[in-house]
Amino acid sequence: MHDIKVIRDNPQAFDAALGRRGLAPMSGEVLALDEARRSAVTALQTAQERRNALSKEIGQAMAAKDPARAEALKAEVAALKESGPALEQAERDASKALDDCLAAIPNLPLPDVPDGADEHGNVVRSVHGVKPEEAGKLRGINQPRQHFEIGEALGQMDFESAAKLSGSRFVVLNRGIARLSRALGQFMLDTHVNEHGYEEVAPPLLVRDEAMFGTAQLPKFRDDQFAAVKGSSDSEGGHWLIPTAEVPLTNLVRESILSPEELPRRYTALTQCFRAEAGAAGRDTRGMIRQHQFEKVELVSITTPDKSAEEHERMLACAEAVLKKLDLHYRVMTLCTGDMGFASQKTFDIEVWLPGQNAFREISSCSVCGDFQARRMNARYRGADGKPAFVHTLNGSGVAVGRALVAVLETYQNEDGSVTVPDVLKPYMGGMTHIEKAA
Numbered sequence: 208m209h210d211i212k213v214i215r216d217n218p219q220a221f222d223a224a225l226g227r228r229g230l231a232p233m234s235g236e237v238l239a240l241d242e243a244r245r246s247a248v249t250a251l252q253t254a255q256e257r258r259n260a261l262s263k264e265i266g267q268a269m270a271a272k273d274p275a276r277a278e279a280l281k282a283e284v285a286a287l288k289e290s291g292p293a294l295e296q297a298e299r300d301a302s303k304a305l306d307d308c309l310a311a312i313p314n315l316p317l318p319d320v321p322d323g324a325d326e327h328g329n330v331v332r333s334v335h336g337v338k339p340e341e342a343g344k345l346r347g348i349n350q351p352r353q354h355f356e357i358g359e360a361l362g363q364m365d366f367e368s369a370a371k372l373s374g375s376r377f378v379v380l381n382r383g384i385a386r387l388s389r390a391l392g393q394f395m396l397d398t399h400v401n402e403h404g405y406e407e408v409a410p411p412l413l414v415r416d417e418a419m420f421g422t423a424q425l426p427k428f429r430d431d432q433f434a435a436v437k438g439s440s441d442s443e444g445g446h447w448l449i450p451t452a453e454v455p456l457t458n459l460v461r462e463s464i465l466s467p468e469e470l471p472r473r474y475t476a477l478t479q480c481f482r483a484e485a486g487a488a489g490r491d492t493r494g495m496i497r498q499h500q501f502e503k504v505e506l507v508s509i510t511t512p513d514k515s516a517e518e519h520e521r522m523l524a525c526a527e528a529v530l531k532k533l534d535l536h537y538r539v540m541t542l543c544t545g546d547m548g549f550a551s552q553k554t555f556d557i558e559v560w561l562p563g564q565n566a567f568r569e570i571s572s573c574s575v576c577g578d579f580q581a582r583r584m585n586a587r588y589r590g591a592d593g594k595p596a597f598v599h600t601l602n603g604s605g606v607a608v609g610r611a612l613v614a615v616l617e618t619y620q621n622e623d624g625s626v627t628v629p630d631v632l633k634p635y636m637g638g639m640t641h642i643e644k645a646a
Contacts, residue, residue, distance in 0.1 A: 208579060208582035209221075209312060209579075209582075210578075214237055218234030218235075221234050224315035225315070228315075229545050233312060236308065237308055237312075240304050243304070244301040246301075247298040248298055248301075251295060254287050254291065257287060258284060258287050258288070261280050261283055261284045264280050265280045310420070310583070311426070311427055313547075313549045314549065314550050314551055314552050314576060314577065315552065316544045316547060317553045320542070320544055320547065321541060322545075323544060323545045324543075324545040329540045329541065331538055331539075332541050332555065333538065333539045334538040334539075335527070335531065335536065335538070338536050340562055344618065344619075346622070348620065351620060352563050353494060353561075353564060354494055354495060354616040355493055355494040355495070357617070357620055357624070358384055360644070362382075363380060364378060364380060364384055365378065365380075373499075373500075374499075375492070377499060377500060383639060384616075384642060387615065388502070388612050389635070390636050392477045392502055392504060394631060394632055395504040395529050395605055395606065395611075398528065399475045399525060403525045405506060406472070406475065408452075408476045410452055410476055410478065412449050412478060412481075413449070414446060414447055414454055414458070415446060416447070417458075417461075418455065419432065421584035422454050422457050422550065422602075423549055423580060423583065424447075424450060424454065432450060432481075432483060433447065433448040433483055433499075434446075434447055435448055449481065450482045452476040452477075452478040452480070452505035453505055453507060456476055456505060456507040456602075457507050457509075457580060457584070457600050457602060460509050460586040461585065461586050462585050462586070463586055464587045465589070465598065467511065467589065467591070469588075470511055470514075470588060470598070471508050471514060471518055472508065473506070473508050473509075474505075474506075474507045475505065475506050475507075476504070477502065477503075477504045478502070479501070479502055480502070480503050482501075484497055495610075496568060498609060501609040502609060503604055503606070503608055504605045504607075506522055506526065506573075506605040507601065507602050508521075508522060508600070508602075509586070509598050509600055511590075511599065512596075512598075515599035515601065518575070519553065519555070519575040522601055522603045523555045525603075526557055526604065529606050530570070530611075532631045533629050533631060535611075535614050535615070537558060537567070539556070539557055542554040548572070551574040553575050554573065555572070555573045555574075556569050556571070557569070557572075557573075558570065559610065559611075561613060561617050562620075570604070570607050570614065571605065573601070574601065574602055574603065575601045576599070576601065576602070577599050577600075578598065579600075580600045581598045581600055586600070621641075624643075625641045625642060627641055628640050628641060628642065
């Protein structure tokens with residue numbers, strides 16, 4: 208959510224920042240709605256002030272034994288009272304129109320974000336390691352197989368049964384690959400808690416509208432979410448399955464005023480995530496790259512404005528540490544203005560190399576959102592001057608478990624069809640060093 212005062216003070220800068228995202232100017236529309244709201248507020252306040260003044264005037268007329276004037280004043284009070292609900296409704300409608308408009312406008316990019324129309328404008332920030340095929344890790348394999356070919360050949364990745372249960376974009380994992388997926392999640396969580404100082408949280412997977420609005424999934428991205436609505440007799444309304452643990456973790460500070468000593472707050476959680484993928488028709492229809500249900504380790508930071516850029520770099524380093532420990536080849540991209548998420552001011556994507564696809568694929572996004580989400584959640588801290596100010600929020604994947612599983616299967620595949628367990632995961636695998644087809 209944007210600060211209307213900032214738009215009022217510098218509408219040209221606001222429009223210029225929107226233009227960097229490829230959007231048309233909106234300050235005129237916003238300021239017209241703001242003026243309508245302010246006019247409605249003024250009309251309501253004027254009517255209320257007049258009613259208060261009339262009460263005093265009626266008393267004076269009665270004291271002066273002027274019943275005719277008193278009756279005229281009472282008639283004016285009655286008229287004002289009758290018009291009151293309409294004025295109040297006009298104020299509510301005008302406020303809602305402005306809020307709805309502001310809620311639909313994306314965050315503004317920071318000055319150092321590269322300009323670009325789409326993913327082709329993203330900039331390589333760094334590259335870690337070399338391709339496993341170039342490093343000789345895929346000995347004897349001329350044509351690396353994709354993860355679903357590996358998993359299906361091992362008999363431990365079943366898309367057909369998942370389709371019978373739930374439809375497309377689901378998978379059933381079993382035996383060694385199921386164990387490997389669990390190991391990855393636990394390894395990531397342990398790394399972030401024990402080495403990076405994040406606080407482990409086990410949040411709800413169902414959240415209300417207010418939480419989804421707070422992190423900006425609603426209202427714009429409603430079609431990308433899974434609704435979990437009870438029957439019409441449910442007085443509490445419906446819930447949403449979380450698309451990422453960013454939603455409950457960030458909303459832990461909603462409607463709060465924190466002390467500076469409590470910041471930064473750093474949360475992590477390993478959860479199931481649910482996405483309708485409404486805009487992904489025909490993309491990644493095979494395999495585990497784009498699923499309706501998947502696991503992810505999320506990182507969320509709540510901090511002060513002066514520390515958010517530093518916290519962004521720290522979060523990126525924490526996510527990178529996971530891939531370094533797994534000895535996976537990856538690169539870090541700075542997303543351009545045309546490829547950033549709706550709530551983001553700046554985003555780093557980590558893209559892991561998949562030998563089977565012969566391509567880099569996103570495995571983590573780390574974003575700083577400034578006070579954009581905090582305004583939607585009314586999440587504040589008390590500054591040095593003692594006055595409440597909005598916190599800054601950050602979120603990132605630390606990392607996506609399913610995509611890490613894909614990368615491990617393709618990077619550590621062997622000529623005989625087995626998969627070597629990375630050294631860092633062996634303590635989580637109960638002595639298993641290779642994933643092999645069951646006899």
